[in-house]
Amino acid sequence: MKSFPITVESVRKAYGSYLALDDVSLEIEAGEFLTLLGPSGSGKTTLLMAVAGFVLLDNGKILLGGRDITRLPPNKRELGIVFQNYALFPHMNVLANVEYPLALRKIPRVDARRRALDALARVKLEGFAQRDIAALSGGQRQRVALARAIVFKPRVMLMDEPLSALDKNLREAMQYEIRRLHDDLGITTIYVTHDQREALTMSDRIAVMNSGRIEQIDTPERVYHRPLTRFVAEFMGEANIVPPGSVRRIDGVDALRETLMIRAESFHLDPAFAGPDGVALEGVLRAKSFRGENWLLTLELDTRQEVLISVPATLAAGCADLAPGQRVAAFAPAAKVHAIAGAKV
Amino acid sequence: MDPALAADARRERRFFLSLSLPALVIVGSAAILPILWIVRQSFLTTAGEYSVGNYEKVLSSGLTWSALLTTLELSIGTLAVCMLLGLPLALALASARPRVANLLMAFIMLPLWTSILVRTYGWLVLLRRDGLVNAVLTGSGLTTEPLPLVYNFTGTLIGMVHYMLPLFVLPVYAAMRDIDPNLTRAAASMGAGLGLAIRTVILPLSAGGIVSGSMIVFIYTLGFFITPAVLGGGKVNPISIRIERTLSTFQDWGAASVLGLLLLVLLALVGVTFWAARLLLTQNKLGVAHA
Numbered sequence: 357m358k359s360f361p362i363t364v365e366s367v368r369k370a371y372g373s374y375l376a377l378d379d380v381s382l383e384i385e386a387g388e389f390l391t392l393l394g395p396s397g398s399g400k401t402t403l404l405m406a407v408a409g410f411v412l413l414d415n416g417k418i419l420l421g422g423r424d425i426t427r428l429p430p431n432k433r434e435l436g437i438v439f440q441n442y443a444l445f446p447h448m449n450v451l452a453n454v455e456y457p458l459a460l461r462k463i464p465r466v467d468a469r470r471r472a473l474d475a476l477a478r479v480k481l482e483g484f485a486q487r488d489i490a491a492l493s494g495g496q497r498q499r500v501a502l503a504r505a506i507v508f509k510p511r512v513m514l515m516d517e518p519l520s521a522l523d524k525n526l527r528e529a530m531q532y533e534i535r536r537l538h539d540d541l542g543i544t545t546i547y548v549t550h551d552q553r554e555a556l557t558m559s560d561r562i563a564v565m566n567s568g569r570i571e572q573i574d575t576p577e578r579v580y581h582r583p584l585t586r587f588v589a590e591f592m593g594e595a596n597i598v599p600p601g602s603v604r605r606i607d608g609v610d611a612l613r614e615t616l617m618i619r620a621e622s623f624h625l626d627p628a629f630a631g632p633d634g635v636a637l638e639g640v641l642r643a644k645s646f647r648g649e650n651w652l653l654t655l656e657l658d659t660r661q662e663v664l665i666s667v668p669a670t671l672a673a674g675c676a677d678l679a680p681g682q683r684v685a686a687f688a689p690a691a692k693v694h695a696i697a698g699a700k701v
Numbered sequence: 702m703d704p705a706l707a708a709d710a711r712r713e714r715r716f717f718l719s720l721s722l723p724a725l726v727i728v729g730s731a732a733i734l735p736i737l738w739i740v741r742q743s744f745l746t747t748a749g750e751y752s753v754g755n756y757e758k759v760l761s762s763g764l765t766w767s768a769l770l771t772t773l774e775l776s777i778g779t780l781a782v783c784m785l786l787g788l789p790l791a792l793a794l795a796s797a798r799p800r801v802a803n804l805l806m807a808f809i810m811l812p813l814w815t816s817i818l819v820r821t822y823g824w825l826v827l828l829r830r831d832g833l834v835n836a837v838l839t840g841s842g843l844t845t846e847p848l849p850l851v852y853n854f855t856g857t858l859i860g861m862v863h864y865m866l867p868l869f870v871l872p873v874y875a876a877m878r879d880i881d882p883n884l885t886r887a888a889a890s891m892g893a894g895l896g897l898a899i900r901t902v903i904l905p906l907s908a909g910g911i912v913s914g915s916m917i918v919f920i921y922t923l924g925f926f927i928t929p930a931v932l933g934g935g936k937v938n939p940i941s942i943r944i945e946r947t948l949s950t951f952q953d954w955g956a957a958s959v960l961g962l963l964l965l966v967l968l969a970l971v972g973v974t975f976w977a978a979r980l981l982l983t984q985n986k987l988g989v990a991h992a
Contacts, residue, residue, distance in 0.1 A: 410886055430889040437890040443883035447905045456901070457891035508891065 359387040359544045360421035360511045362407065367416030369402055376402040378568035380416075384546065389538050391547045393555040394565030395591070400548045403565070404514055407546060409433050420511060436505030436543075438515040442497045444489045450476070450500050451485040457508035475507035476500075478537065495526045502534070506541060513538070513545040519554065531557050552592050556580060564588045583617060586696055594620035596663045597696070603637045606630060606687065614695040620652070620666040622692035625674065630687035638685045639663060641678055651675040655684055736965070743958035755955035764943065765960065772939035772967070774854070775929065776922040779861045783869040783918050786862070788911070791870050792903065795877035806874075809867050817864060821931045824860050825851060828932075852934025860928040865921060869914040876910025877903060908982045916975035923968055940964050 364382040368375075377399050384390050392400035405411040407418055409430035417426050425433055444453050454475055458468035476485060479499035484492070492500065498518060505513060518534070519527045535558050538545050549555055555562045556576040563573040564587075572584045583589035586597055598616045606627060616635075624630060639655035642662065646652075646669075653665040653675070665686050667675055678684065744751050759765050790809075794802050812820060827833045828851035835847035850856055880903060888898040904911075926941040933942075940960055947957040 408886075408890060410889075429894075430886070431892050431894050433890075434892070435890055437887065439883045439887060441881065441883060443881060443887040445884060445887075445902060445906075456888075460892045460897065504887075504891070 363419040365417040391559040398565040399568040436510030442501040475503040623686040759959040768943040791873040856932040872913040876907035
């Protein structure tokens with residue numbers, strides 16, 4: 357399948373006084389899997405629907421394969437869309453749903469049938485062609501929606517939280533399958549989710565959105581370990597934002613003057629893990645809980661700020677004996693300490 | 702099962718069933734008994750003997766069949782115009798923002814709150830030769846002569862459509878409003894323009910509401926009396942008017958009863974037809990599946 361790049365240029369959309377998209381620009385490479393990640397109301401679905409053509413913009417441009425599609429109606433854009441609630445036609449069976457885009461393109465019936473069955477096979481739904489939509493499980497509906505979106509060889513795939521209605525195990529299996537489908541077809545994909553773990557697992561790059569803006573766009577590793585803003589740091593996982601002065605270098609060489617972001621899992625109770633140039637902090641244990649694969653400790657620093665520390669159960673022999681009220685020291689290696697420019701605490 | 706508890710459960714069921722008793726008594730005495738009385742009447746001659754003479758007389762009369770034809774023409778005509786005006790209206794309502802839709806809905810329901818007699822005479826004032834509509838038409842030079850808009854089939858149809866349109870739009874609008882807007886978006890994303898999306902998604906999915914609306918229109922209009930009587934000017938004579946005339950002019954209760962039963966049979970046929978259509982649609986057996 358041929359893949360196309362997408363360019364979003366200074367896109368703006370307001371609903372009354374509410375700014376849903378605030379001057380958003382974005383370059384998506386041909387064949388890339390890009391995720392728009394953010395909390396509800398961050399503008400991620402609005403941006404996706406703008407690319408799809410269902411949201412009319414106030415300002416800005418959208419280019420697909422170098423061609424301006426800003427004013428092209430949705431039915432002329434040739435995009436495969438998977439909706440959050442699947443949007444399968446309840447009055448058609450599985451096969452008729454998948455054949456629908458082909459029938460619109462006046463593709464001969466025999467050809468259309470073969471291609472629809474191929475698409476169903478791709479999503480592992482052989483033998484389901486004649487089923488009614490109502491007789492399918494959530495995961496099966498998801499697959500029909502995928503088959504229907506790829507069957508007409510769209511130029512781009514757009515997915516709006518396609519897995520949010522599925523239970524956890526199925527969701528993880530489908531994440532893998534959607535990514536595999538993307539790799540097989542090489543089709544440019546924009547994926548919307550509010551689940552940071554899903555975004556980290558699936559994406560080539562993640563655009564983290566907050567109140568109508570893109571806060572950071574980067575690879576999963578960089579977005580996680582090198583967040584540009586406090587919002588990104590906290591949205592991507594359990595992040596401790598530590599003000600200047602509350603941590604020290606283990607070797608005492610340098611007083612740390614910047615605001616630091618240290619993930620909960622970067623801490624250890626044993627200084628040996630952190631190395632001589634690592635950082636140390638000390639506080640009173642306020643709460644501890646066992647979560648299976650790790651222990652979660654809450655320390656209150658002398659500055660009264662609380663810090664969350666996650667210790668892998670295999671390295672936490674002593675955790676069970678710690679009592680609230682006790683003073684505890686925690687250590688993190690220098691590589692896991694990240695300064696956030698301009699962040700306020 | 703504990704017999705005492707079972708008795709309690711039975712008593713509760715009986716209590717709730719007994720709540721329908723007053724309604725049953727009224728329907729039984731005010732609808733079913735009169736119908737049985739009409740059936741008996743239809744077999745009675747003026748001399749008070751039982752015979753099928755009334756049936757022979759009514760069914761061999763050309764007036765009966767022309768009245769039947771007029772009745773069907775009025776019902777089908779009303780339904781056709783209701784569809785032509787009502788389907789786009791329902792679609793507009795269903796795709797409007799909720800506040801706008803509620804406002805429009807209020808305007809649509811407004812005529813239902815005024816008496817049919819008032820509305821019918823209102824149309825008379827508007828449509829007659831020197832009425833408002835003709836004054837505008839001739840005054841603006843669109844027509845040289847006033848159009849014959851009332852005391853004929855056209856006038857009757859206008860009055861009946863005006864009465865039936867809200868009742869047709871309601872179930873259609875309800876069905877269209879319940880269609881997930883993402884379905885039309887999905888259709889568009891796959892290449893369907895608005896016309897195709899309406900034909901392949903919206904109409905099939907609101908078919909149940911359209912059938913309900915059509916059934917309401919048909920069943921109401923089959924028995925319409927006031928509108929043809931006032932706006933038809935004696936030239937539009939459906940069965941309802943034949944019945945009234947048979948009674949008021951000839952005092953022929955037997956013949957009138959036969960006509961009444963004829964109307965009843967017609968209603969039953971229409972009812973069964975629409976009911977079957979609905980059943981087929983809900984089971985998706987009509988082949989609406991393919992684009």
